[in-house]
Amino acid sequence: MFENLSERLSRTLKNVSGRGRLTEDNIKETLREVRMALLEADVALPVVRDFVKRVKERAVGIEVSKSLTPGQEFIKIVQAELEAVMGDANEKLDLAAQPPAVILMAGLQGAGKTTSVGKLGKMLTEQEKKKVLVVSADVYRPAAIKQLETLAGEVGVDFFPSSADQNPVDIAKAAVAHGKLKFYDVVIVDTAGRLHVDDAMMGEIKDVHSAVNPVETLFVVDAMTGQDAANTAKAFNDALALTGVVLTKVDGDARGGAALSVRHITGKPIKFLGVGEKTDALEPFHPDRVASRILGMGDVLSLIEDLERNVDQDKAEKMAKKFKQKKGFDLADFRDQLEQMKGMGGMMGMMDKLPGMSNVPDNVKDNVDDKMFLQMEAIINSMTPRERQRPEIIKGSRKKRIAAGSGTQVQDVNRLLKQFTQMQKMMKKMQKGGMRNMMRQMKGMMPPGGGPGGPGGFMG
Structure with missing residues (x-):
């Protein structure tokens, strides 16, 4: 996510970080580079103009705080303005209504609307402990209703049946009435998408909107369409009062133009990011964290939240107990760790949130492949269970048997055993020196400075 923009801005801002004082002359070139970086990321022109103007106004002749160099102060300004463009803070769903609170999902065909309904249903059920009902009012696309029914079953939310011969308004009304009757907290209504914004689509969704009076009307849009995403959202918002935007397929968008354009052009907040195909790949949108990611400083807060959500607490406690009893870390524990990393979007999903990733060469990133974990x-x-407990007994013939059984080569088995030994050493250090030692170890594995700009990074 945002790789191109992050790389370009990191390079550009590195040049200004050593300056003694910020003047209009010495930041002119940097501002021009920032402008080019944003345009290449497919950020809408009015957003770019406004952004560069505001950064320039704030930067020229600024009083620099004692703890920062002028260059670092400039980077702080860029970060603050990135946050301002995307909205000052995460805006949560407003579900304060007489139950059931109705959420209406709108968007063009192929934007990932139905998938987002399922993901949102799962998030509200698991994290907010809401009783959720989903319904499809898409009577045009073959299999749309069946798709939502299947998805609802997968994520564990209730599905209200509908059929292609019904009227969308009647479907939505019936679902909300059922929601009231059965004491649901939230009803999510999936509507039909079109290939483009047209009068028929708008007329229908307005009718559904006035029939169910939703507390949230979310526009689902594909991030990979860049600034067009913002323009489509604006056209929709002009016809129907949106309360927020869900930006999907963000994991496939290396540019980031949509994320930086939507708020400025529509005046509506991005509330969620769709970051993958899995049913839990929906993240609340935090402008400050995204700005930090764009500037290559990582998003450690989201990583910690991922850990809290995905790490099996019982297993973690058992492992901690095992450490206390000095029983060590075996290959079964290693496998548990791999499974939990998979649940957090795999290695690339985690690396994306680590500081300094823009400094890591592409050939290193390419070697980090989630297939490797499988x-x-x-x-x-x-x-065998004994081999997992005592890896030191795995020699020649055992290695051959393990390789044949897993469809791999003996060198793959050797590589795994080497990686396990390194992990085991790290765990032993953690056992001796506690968490602080572990953090020091991790810091040593990071690129110098932990952030863009080489030694010392931006902030060091």
Whole structure:
């Protein structure tokens, strides 16, 4: 996410970070580069103009605080303005209404609307402990209703049946009436998408909107369409009062133009980001964290939240107990760790949130492949319980048997055992020196400075 923009801005801002004083002359070139970086990221022109103007006004002749160099102060300004463009803070769903609170989902065909309904239903059920009902009022697209029914079953939310011969307004009304009767907290209504914004689509969704009076009307839009995403959202908002935007397919968008354009052009907040195909790949949109990611400073807060959500607390406690009893870390524990990393969007999903990732060469990133984790799991699964507990007994003939059983080569088994030994050493250090030692270890694995700009990074 935002790789191109992050890389370009990091390079540009590195040049200004050593300046003694910020003047109009010495930041002119940097501002021009920032402008080009934003335009290349497909950020809408009015947004770019406004952004550069505001950064310039704030930067020229600024009083620099004692703890920062002028260059670092400039980067602080860029970060603050990035946050301002995307909205000052995360705006949550406003579900304060007489139950059921109705959420209406709108958007063009292929934007990922139905998938987002399922993801949102799952998030509200698991994290907000809401009783959720979903319904499809899309009577035009073949299999749309069936798709939502299947998805609802997968994520564990209730589905209100509808059929293609019904009127969308009647479907929505019936679902809300059922929601009231059965004491649902939230009813999410999926509506039909079109290939473009047209009068028929607008007329229908306005009718559905006035029939169910939703507390939230969310526009689902594909981030990969860049600034067009913002323009489509604006056309929609002109016809129907939106309360927010869900930006999907963000994991496939290296530019980031949509995220930076939507708020400025529509005046509506981005409330969620769709960051993958899995049913839990929906994140609340935090402008400050996204700005930090764009500037290559990572998003450690989101990473911590991912950990809290995905790490099995019982397993974590058992492992902690095992450490206290000095029983060590075996290959079964290693496999549990791999499974939990998969639940957090795999290695690339995690790396994306670490500081300094813009400094890591592409060939290193390319080697971090989630298929590697599947292969490692397969190798561990091919071992006997005794081999998992005592990896030191895995020699020649055992290695051949494990490789054959997991469909891999002996060198793959050797690589896994080497990685496991490194992890084991790290765990032993953590056992001796506690969490602080572990953090020091992790810091040593980071690129110098932990942030863009080489040694010292931006902020160091």
